[in-house]
Amino acid sequence: MAHGLPRKIRIAFIVQMAMASLAILLAFYVVALLFKYSFVQATLQEEARHYWSLYEASPAQPPPNTHVVRGYLVERGYSTLNLPPALRGLGPGFHELDAEGQMVWVDQREAGTLYLVFLRDQAMRTAVWFAVIPAVAALFTIYGATWLTYRASSRLVSPVAWLARHVSRWDPRQPDVAALAPDRLPADIQGEARQLARALHALGQRVEAHVARERDFTRDASHELRTPLTVIRVASDIALAEAAEPRVVRSLQRIQRAARDMEAVVDAFLILARGEDVEPQSEWFDVCEVVYGEAENARSMLGDKPVELAVEGRGQPRLFAPPRGLHVVLGNLLRNAGSYTDRGQVRVVVEDGAVEVSDTGIGMSADELAHAFEPFYRGDRPQGPGLGLPIVRRLCDRFGWTVQLVSSVDAGTTATVRFPDARPPD
DSSP states (O other), rough: OOOOOHHHHHHHHHHHHHHHHHHHHHHHHHHEEEEEEEHHHHHHHHHHHHHHHHHOTTTOOOOOOOHHHHHHHHTTOOOOOOOOOGGGTTOOOEEEEEETTEEEEEEESEEEEEEEEEEEEHHHHHHIIIIIHHHHHHHHHHHHHHHHHOOOHHHHHHHHHHHHHHHTOTTSSSSOOGGGSSGSTTTTTOOOHHHHHHHHHHHHHHHHHHHHHHHHHHHHHHHHTHOOOOOOHHHHHHHHHOOOOOHHHHHHHHHHHHHHHHHHHHHHHHHHHHHHHHOOOOEEEEEHHHHHHHHHHHHHHTTTEEEEEEEEESOOOOOOOOOOHHHHHHHHHHHHHHHHHHHHHEEEOOOOEEEEEOOOSSOOHHHHHHHSSSTTTTTTTSHHHOOOOHHHHHHHHTTTTTEEEEOTTTTEEEEEETTTTOOOOO
């Protein structure tokens, strides 16, 4: 898990250490500035005031001369030639002499001018003891505490990471839940992590049972639903061969068409019930044959309506897919076109990569068109359960086809099914 929880925790601690280091270094820099411009300056001023108080008591008092501070006094009226060259010409106040590595405080009084020099080397040693060493110690303390906290956090999240790795390797069709069985969990998985493992194990078992039930249903339904339909078709064929009365012949033909439609619907539902990774039984077939067959069925459904159904073949595409799927798609489109067209024309156009079904019926409003592919949506239309177009969309998505509707009220509807993988005839 490249972006798992342990990695995020590690990044969080690294960022925390980096920010803490930056904060301490910034604090050290501020302390150094304060030491240079506040502590040293205040020390020299205090040293100057102390010297002048001693000078008032005894003018023979020599200037300060210690390990850190060097003092020079130029009494009023005397020359500054006795001063080091770097100090000559300095006015009252604080001065920093980078070349000599010195910080100088010049204090001018009536009795003369006092020059106090603070040696930078001594100042840096003092800064090291009072700033650098505490800063380094604080950094190492933070690093140590962060490392210990990271190790503790890693131990806490390791059970969750272990569970995540196992669950990520599950196959949705057959999840391997045996590793999450309570008696097979590692000893370090305790508390909430063990409860989560038990819940995932139970969930995996339910998923396994659900997949098994779905597989059994698909297998059983494929057999049990086809058997009575086959009986109906065979019986109607026998009865049709012996029938003489036209009305009986028409009724038997309707039974045959309904049985074929039911077989196509059953096949479509079984295809949709299978998972995406289970390929349906496909074959190469001619789209025009399916179109003409469904058009013939649609003509019988129109009955005595003053509606003409015309088929125009501008191409002869071939598809590699279950033919029943296209039967269901075109059957639903033609059934809708015939149901909502009371007069005029239903027209089917076959092109090299598409089939277009258009009618001159009542059409759909913009709101109805937006919800047309939603299950059980019928708008203001009383006919049908509202499943035809949703099934068309699902089948098209299953086979990689696309379906598009264009419609307006009282101007008819045009449905276009496109086949990206269509091929010309051999």
